[in-house]
Amino acid sequence: MNNIEMKYNFNLEYFEKSADYVKSKIDFKPQTALILGSALGSLASDIKNPVEIPYEDIPDFLVSTVKSHAGKLILGELYGRKVVCMSGRFHDYEGYDYEQLVAPVRLFKLLGVENMILTNAAGGINTGYKPGDLMIIRDHINLAGASPLRGPNDDRIGPRFFDVCNAYDEGLRTLAKSLAKECSLRIQEGVYAYQTGPHFETPAEIRFLRMAGADAAGMSTVTEALTAAHCGLKTLAISLISNMAAGVNNNRVDGEEVDYVAAQSAKEFKKYLSSILAHMESQEDE
Template identity: 60%
Template sequence: MEHDFAYYQKSADYVKSKIDFQPELAIILGTALGGLADEIENPVIIPYAEIPNFLVSTAPSHAGKLILGRLAGKNVICMSGRFHYYEGYSFEQLSVPVRLFKNLGVQHLILTNAAGAVNKSYHPGDIMIITDHINLMGASPMRGKNLPEFGNRFFDVSSMYDPALRKIAWDCATGSGLTIHEGVYYYFSGPQFETPAEIRAVRVLGADAVGMSTVTESLTAAHCGIPVLAFSVLTNMAAGVLDKPVGGDEVEETAQKVAVLFRAYIKRIVQSI
């Protein structure tokens, strides 16, 4: 179903009615990484279910709420819990959160996710700064009628993962205690993990990590003209790399192990933007 600009503006008007400041930076938190939201000062918490024309998260470990306030000296809006294609949403519906950010005046977007490592030199607990992605789903969140209030019908994505923001991320990595890489993220729809044959194929195509999120948000941000900085927390080796099955428990456990260091790293980046 196609919607006009007023449909998206209604969500923003509701959020604006709850705050007395304009968020300048948005953060979407991935699996088991929601603890950063607890560090937001003077938080205004809005459950997704209360926001007109918004979506509702169904993924385990995703809290399903907006938190607005101050983080590292910036006015921020944080999504604790994101939306996925595997929940039953269309690509077009998955444009909703970033379009809300645009209508609130957000200037930068930080995305985080939990991902499987395809690159055999990576290890669980490492962090990958996303430089590019591969999406062969044949779908786009911008499918359907274009809304020029958000962006042009045809738009460039060659620098979607903003080089200037990536440089800041590298500058902030010193002393973080984290092992940082740069690499390419391959999008799979999920909810099943990938097969070993699929992982061998995407390695040939140039992927360093695989996951089930982030791409729709990045594409919507590119359409809206919002610079993106995106990270994968490498929570496991992808299927077939090790002689053991991939499971959700491993994803959660690894993400929790690096959560404290990763939160401190993100806060340093927020302060530096």
């Protein structure tokens, strides 16, 4: 047994413990999973007939350490769909190893989830963007270079080597774009650059990323999207451009601007997401 196997033995049975516990608390199968970023944390309060499960109660799960994150799983109905929602996500900068970050998405898969929506707050790199825009993620650049699928692979979960050309599902992106006219926020589509944080990128890194084709940068989403691609979950990811990245203008990059823009945009972002959820069933039937 090698060192990684000794540290983490993330086989199917390991994640079934989490799934079995959650299944014991509900009497339905969730269709869609939601992992909400800074701009949409309040969406969880719209879930009807919610079943709330603190992360620390779920066997073999992780615990959020970000103060603004509630740290609980919420299951119920949202805009006509059965959902499982993470109120608080996990990040590399919290001290977790990459391999541990597969836990939420693998739980979703074992609960029977069909598709997943990820949201985040991101810094705008594309000079045509402005704070308050929404960006449908078409592709990503993994600046960290690491993968949550590192280590021993259980073929029952997904293949050792897997394709990520459609990690951000084309059908779901087409649906989201078709509904853009229903949203008062500007809808963009672009490439998300991932870095681990918790510091923001340097101006030199942003210049490099712009030359590489990135449109926005952030500290989440990519590990979740990769895990979903590995186990066959369709993913839609949307960034709120909460600020312009370092060096794009002369403004200092800080969390206060992120929180302010997120709060100002939350109502319209929620309305847009509700429309996407309401139309998902027709998209799945095509």
